[in-house]
Amino acid sequence: MEDIIVVASGKGGTGKSTVSVGLGTALAKNGSRVLLIDCDSGMRGLDIMLGVTQNLVFDIADAVSGSCTVENTVYPCPDKKGLFLMPAPLNAYDEVAPQILGQLVDGVADIFDYVIIDSPAGVGSGFEAAAFPAKRALVVVNTEPTSIRGAQTVSARLRECGVDNIRLIINRFNKATFRKMGLYRDLDEVIDITALQLLGIVPEDHTLAAAIQSGKSGELNAPAMKALDNIALRLQGKLVPLMIK
């Protein structure tokens, strides 16, 4: 049975798309078939991060208008066996309604083990569409108060949308910066404020960021990729200890 996961944050720029691509890559490396859905209408970027831009003909808007089938919007990612992308509409005004996205996902989900939906920032209509088909959610935060407030807001909205299974990912963690800023006693305090169960911590890692931005995250051996590999294993139900220092 496919697992449909929305990646959300409330606040923009916390790393939702980076985490979506990293997790999709890690799950596919472990042998799963994974569909990444870009729900950021008008601001799509997963095609760049997955190196498929040159191949794109159809996107979600074309499937909605009937110009193509939903299967025509699913693209295999080069050099990443098992990983596929459904691109967001190019134009923001083609944003898809929640129930329609739900129908599109229903049409293809059963041939995948995981469907990962990368939501846009905020808790507006784009977020609501991304949350609609989801069975569980990952909320991505940084260790800044505005990002943590975003996690609280987006978790409340996710529950209102019927998604109760919500886990936390702390992204771009840098111990030295965290200590220097001195905003929180420790990471436990951050986790307590979000009131979410932690799934993993991804360190700040510019090697990973650069590899993903250039569509080349395949065989990466960077610390953040290792963290994402561990998060993927936890998603697959494996027991991988959390290291909070």
Ligand SMILES: Nc1ncnc2c1ncn2[C@@H]1O[C@H](COP(=O)(O)OP(=O)(O)OP(=O)(O)O)[C@@H](O)[C@H]1O
């Ligand atoms: N672990 C990390 N280490 C270093 N840089 C990172 C990390 N994660 C993300 N970044 C960088 O942070 C920026 C924002 O990342 P990303 O686009 O994934 O965020 P987002 O939450 O999807 O943003 P938006 O809300 O605009 O969709 C990018 O420049 C990305 O390369």
Ligand SMILES: [Mg+2]
């Ligand atoms: Mg994004």
